[in-house]
Amino acid sequence: MATKPRAIFEDVTTTQRPAAVAGAIDRGRPDARRWVRLWLLALFALVVVMIVVGGLTRLTDSGLSITEWDLVTGTLPPLSAAQWQSEFDLYRASPQYELMNRGMTLQEFQFIYWWEWGHRFLGRVIGLVFIAGFLGFWLSRRLAPGWAGRLLILGGLIGLQGAVGWWMVHSGLQEGMTSVASYRLATHLGLAFVILGLIVWYANLLSRRETELLTARRQAEPRLFSMSTGLVHLLFLQIVLGALVAGIDAGRAYPTWPDMAGGFLPPDPLSLQPVWRNFFENAGTVQFIHRMTGYLFAVFALVVWLRASKSPHASTRRAFHYMLAAMAVQVGLGVWAVLSQAQLHVAITHQAVAVLLWTLVIRGRFLARHPIPATIRGR
CATH class of the missing domain: 1.20.120 (Four Helix Bundle (Hemerythrin (Met), subunit A))
Known part of the structure; x- marks a missing residue:
């Protein structure tokens, strides 16, 4: 059937186009991308502080002041004179004390103890912040397919870093050692920078919508x-x-x-x-x-x-x-x-x-x- 001619100034009726579909992580809650990025930036800040405190722990020869690894009970520092003395006695049985710090006072021990305790405490905080954030976003369906896997890789590396940290400290508690093995120290620091780099990359990905990233590519x-x-x-x-x-x-x-x-x-x-x-x-x-x-x-x-x-x-x-x-x-x-x-x-x-x-x-x-x-x- 022939169509009716349209006058030259007649309005043209247009068909409304469907709204653009957001990227994968954008299909959940509208604030998902921003909040996941803020969570990652908080982790970034904690890891940076962790690296700096770890460096100070090494430079002050404090890394071997705690000779045991207690994931739960080690969260609290000594709270009484008896507990401080017990920790000091454990340290005095270590090769570092015998070969390098013999005659150290309890007050001097407390100085190096706080550096190592602070370093380990930060590691626990990073682990808890990751677990709480990941579970919160996952349970509230703010993580779309693809991002859960990426973040689990990050979490796995954070957990591995804790194990590598103790593996490193354990090397310094062996007979004749006054510091941790340099190979293990390099592994520990290298893994910290891998974690940091992954966080930076993820945070950059989340700074723009997926449609914008595809266009930018x-x-x-x-x-x-x-x-x-x-x-x-x-x-x-x-x-x-x-x-x-x-x-x-x-x-x-x-x-x-x-x-x-x-x-x-x-x-x-x-x-x-x-x-x-x-x-x-x-x-x-x-x-x-x-x-x-x-x-x-x-x-x-x-x-x-x-x-x-x-x-x-x-x-x-x-x-x-x-x-x-x-x-x-x-x-x-x-x-x-x-x-x-x-x-x-x-x-x-x-x-x-x-x-x-x-x-x-x-x-x-x-x-x-x-x-x-x-x-x-x-x-």
Whole structure:
């Protein structure tokens, strides 16, 4: 049947389009995405504090002050003189007391005890915050398929970190040991940064709706994403090497820069047998490797920054500007730590800025894959 001709100024009737379907996590409660992200940011803050307190625990040689692992009863510190004396007696039976702290007073013991107790208490708080948050969101149906699995992986790593922490402490309670094994310390710190990185990535994913992320992926910069992925891996290696340096107090071995005891290489870099031990236990060799990897990271970070500076997205360029600034500060702190023989305030600042740099590199990598398109006004 022929249709009736329409006058040139006649209104056109349009068919109403169905509303766009929200992404998976957006199909539940309307505030789910925002609240899950806030919960993750709270976990992020707790993990950062945990890393800093862990660094202070190591720098003050406090990590072996508690010689038992009591997940429930160990939550409470000693509350009476008798309990303090009991804890002190347990510590006095440890190799660290016998070989390094013989004659320590109860008051001196209490100082190192509080650092280790605080570190363990924070670990318990992180575990409880995760469990309470996950169950709350899951039971209220604020977690859509896909996100429950991601968050369970995060929870599994948090639980594993507790086990690794005790595995590390246990190594320092063996005969002849005055500190934890550097290999286990590096594993413990490395896992902490993996957990932190996962939280940062998840929080970035939740900062925008899934439909926005899908749209952003069409403007991704694959080359910059690939380069920043390599930068993340190199930074992770440098962080683990830093833990090895801390584990054997290698940061105090050669307080000169840019040389090491007057030369490019430290004296006797391969003096231990078998040779492979030098790369983990020789203070000069470990510090040298940490220095060289730091230089390599700085150069690579500059190359990635140059590539990012050509990005058409202002937010991506800005993210890598921040990364480069943090990298410059970290290099300066590294040199200062060497020259000061890893003084407490310098060493812990160096570790804290490592957390900042790690966060900024991951943020830059995220924006390389999910750029924020600039508005016309923004351009």
